[in-house]
Amino acid sequence: MPSFELVVPESFLFIPANLSFISFCFFISFLLSRILKSNIVFFVLLISLLSIAYYDIFVKYTIRNYYSFVKMDSQIYAKTPKNSEFKIDSLSMIGVYIHPLKYATNLTETEIEDIKELHEHYVEKFIDISTYSYKFNRYILNNERVYLNGNFPSPKEETARFEVTKKLVETFLPKIYGKYEYKFVDKQTNIVLATAFNIFFVTSNDKFRNRYLYWNPQKEEDFNLPAIQNFDFIYKKVLIDN
DSSP, X not given: OOOOOOOOOHHHHHHHHHHHHHHXXXXXXXXXXXXXXXXXXXXXXXXXXXXXXXXXXXXXXXXXXXXXXXXXXXXXXXXXXXXXXXXXXXXXXXXXXXXXXXXXXXXXXXXXXXXXXHHTTTBSSEEEEEEEEEETTEEEEEXXXXXXXTOOOOSSOOOOSEEEEEEEEOOSOTTTEEEEEEEEEETXXXXXXXXXXXXXXXXXXXXXXXXXXXXXXXXXXXXXXXXXXXXXXXXXXXXXXX
């Protein structure tokens, strides 16, 4: 007689496994808090037990809330010098603004016009950007200068007065989150006008919940927090707003 084996997909085991673990944590915490007659014991023990499986999620929420409520708009240090039309002189965003090229290894006239339309209302002379294209099974990287508002290359090549840089900085919990730091610098005076951040959260698949609670890589991605950044806000306040 042929044998019959019931195979339950892991996706169906995810919810009961996690609910069982959470219920176990509540039960043990409640039982010991009643024995010791202390509500503090209940909360401390419950958080400690849940942290066995979900500690990194707690930490990620704490970090995200900290940057959301404390650090979002507090990194502007100086006013940006602008001309009478409230435009900055020139801007370099090499390594920060990376334009994907679709049809060639250099900017086309259409792409140049699109970039001009986007930036010439707040940049007077030119903007330096990075570009990349994928040709012949390899990435081709380049730097391009787009002149704005009818300006043309000067006889002597000049550098942009304002520069935005991007750097990956070390965090104290690199397995949980990473951080990009941006600096807005006036190169004429070497004054840092502002800094901005981009916090991203790291996923891994070697934790307690991956081994015993059926958290597969897809579940880790589904429950991972989205990145949080204030770069767009700081960029607008420092370079665009009057």
